[in-house]
Amino acid sequence: MSISSPQTGGSRRPSSRPATGAKPASKSATPTKAGGGKGGGRPPVTPVKVSQGRNWGPIALFTVVGLLAVGIIGFGVYQVFKSNETWKDQAGAIPGIVNYNKTDPELVKSGVHKYGHIDYKQSPPVAGPHNPNWQRCQGDVYPAQIANEHAVHAMEHGAVWITYRPDLPQADIDKLASKVKGNDYLFMSPYPGLDKAISLQAWGYQLKVDKASDGRIDDFIRALRQNATQEPGAACSAATPNYITSTGTTPHDLGSPAPSAPAK
């Protein structure tokens, strides 16, 4: 329909002979037959009178259909563009986030296991070597400080670690705990000496905020939980025997060949 309407309208011009094929000729032949029966020859074809001005009907129709099509396609493209935004894009868009993949790529690459105490450049740490045993991160809310060496291993598995200064108001602690409880790949613990009230860590990322009501906390968790990991699909549950559910800042060297043996 859309193809034929402009042809029947704007493009046809009166001419002595119809330039297009047999169709118009045979059409116009019918009334001629009825009108005059004289002679065997074909009577001259009467040109169809068509308005010389633009035929606005089809033009308007085309415009509307065209705009609709552009709108639908545009919406689709927008949706796809939006859904193409990766978790990295979403994390990068959080104001104040520090991405150590950019500032210290070597640190984020390294995930070697070491027993004993490990020094970390960041406080709290965000990546790097860690204890062979990971901190259980099945929505655990630890009431006391935990060992960095286990926490870093949990983050390697894709967990987001929420830390807070012990003087954070109880209401804020409860609000943070409510985000953590019942959700695997999340764990939380107090962190004495923290330079901000709250600090969130995922493997290679960190965000420090002042209040538990800060909307960026949910953005951080949403973008990075299970995504920022060196080992996608690794468990947060307490596997055997490499699990830690206790607190204390000294790493628990479960499985170490001997207390003073060098790290494997």
Next chain:
Amino acid sequence: MISPFATPRRRAFLLGALVAVLALVIGYLGGLLTPRLSTPGDNSPEAGFARDMSTHHAQAVELAMITWQRSTDGEILQLAYDIATVQENQIGIMQTWLKDWHLLPTGRQPKMAWMPNGTKELLPDGRMPGMATDAEISQLRSASGTPLDILFCQLMLRHHLGGIHMASTIASISHDAEVTDLATTMKNNQQGEVSNLRRKLTELGAQPLGS
């Protein structure tokens, strides 16, 4: 004047070609976009199920792994191994769905919001149906011998009943064949295991836990 558009015939041909090309482009774009727009969205029941069931399954893996390390009962060992490996694999399948749908593992809605009854499905302390408490997991971790086997059967039986409730719900409300297929096999498989767990509990001289 001689131009390529001189005759109506040429003009009609050019217009036809233009329309054909446009139709092809629109058809191509439509075909490209439709699958992306028709996959489950961020707040869909399918996405909610994939996220919540991943968390639900992760606890089953933990219960099974704790038991697999420490039980001495051959049937319990086999059952625990089966549950841990099956459910870990299914977590991978559900996480892959989310990736395929261009969604994140973490949603914006509370747990069970995708169920017709919504968050009313949650237990008073916020657990999903069938989930064990931290205290029960600690208890399992410190148990051994027959008490370990009994507690595993009790916790896993209750866990399965909660899982079956979620799986049969999504199987009945979703139209995504991938989702309903997996949910249906989950339901059937766990129902079979529920019978095994009940029988085992009777053999061990114990009762299922109250819900």
